[in-house]
Amino acid sequence: MKTSNPVLSRLGQAAARERAAGYAQPGPYGQPGYPQQYQPYPQQYPAGPGYPAAPPAVTPMTLDDVVVKTVMLLGIVGIFAAAAWVLVPDALVGVALMGAIVVTLVLGLIISFSRVANPALVVTYSIVEGVLVGMVSKAFESFYDGIVLQATVATFGVFFLMAMLYKARVIRATPKFTRIMIAVIGGLFAVMLINLMLALFGVNTHLRDGSKLAIVFSLVCIVVAALSFVLNFAQIEDGVRMGLPQRYSWTAAFGIVVGLVWLYFEILRLLSYFQGDD
Incomplete structure (x- = not known):
């Protein structure tokens, strides 16, 4: 099945290579193949001395797999965020924050551009992301009492709203929508990275003051972060339909967690602007 999502295209190619290696046979006319246990006419493999063993069947991912992995990763983020908040001394918050930013940036790029799902890498990312969330939340809460709870409620509220809109097909991930979103997200990422570099040298671009x-910039980021969930939902839906191996549910869950954390940070920052942050 053809898809406009480049991430899904890469994963589909990886799954196709697995099928070519014998994990699952391709279907007719280029249709996605099915694992051996779902083949209507399974190939018979001879058994006995001198014959190679039959290739193992690969279990395709399901929506439940993605939900379970997402909850698991969010749990990891929450646990390590709480641990960092409590255990990291105030004097080391800045160091821990910068270290977490660098590590999550590197791991996020590796996972995003990898052609193979790596559960261990995704879990490691979630652990470091948890430290980052804990440090940022602690810093904001020290200035604005109750802001973390407000941002958390708003973040999940936006997420479930987008899920309902997608389920009702009010918003759909058309090829044009996908191309625009990828371009906009890439542009925002570049702007935020440049702004961070300039801030380190004392240059104020007024994007975060x-x-x-x-x-306006935070509102734009919140809208884009919310719309990015549409890409995640479409990726999951297409991945299940394509019969991607179960381990790719980790990659799908990773995408949702990244979007949630980004949305949380932007809402946290926006709320701070209306509480006297100059």
């Missing part, structure tokens, strides 16, 4: 420009 509570000004009107900063408020």
Whole structure:
């Protein structure tokens, strides 16, 4: 099945290579194959001395797999966020924050551009992401009492709203929508990275200082982060339909967790602007 999602295309190619290696036979006319246990006419493999063993069957991922992995990763993020909040001394918050930013950036890029799902790498990313969330949350909560709870409720509220809109087909991941979203996300990522580098050298671009420009920028980021869930939902839906191996549910869950954390940070920052952050 053809898809406009480049991530799904890479995963589909990986799954195709597995099928070619004997894990699952391709279907007719280029249709996605099915694991051996689902083949209507399974190939018979001779058994006995001198014959190679039959290739193992690969279990395709399901929506339940993605839900379980997502909850698991969010649990890891939450546990390590709480641990970092409590255990990291105030004097080391800045060091821990910068270290977590660098590590999550590197791991996130590796996972995003990898052609093979790596559960261990995804779990490691979630652990470090948890430390980052804990450090950021601790810093904001020290200035604005109750802001973390407000941002958390708002984040999951937006997520479930987008899930309902997608389920009702109010918003769909058309090829044009996907191309625009990928371009916009890439552009925002570049702008935020440049802004971070400039901030380290004392240059204020007014994108994160509570000004009107900063408020508009955060609103744009929140809208884009919310719409990114549409890409995640479409990726999961297409992945299940394509019969991707079960381990790719880790990659799908990773995408949702990244979107949730990004959305949380942007809502946290926006709320701070309306509580006297100059």
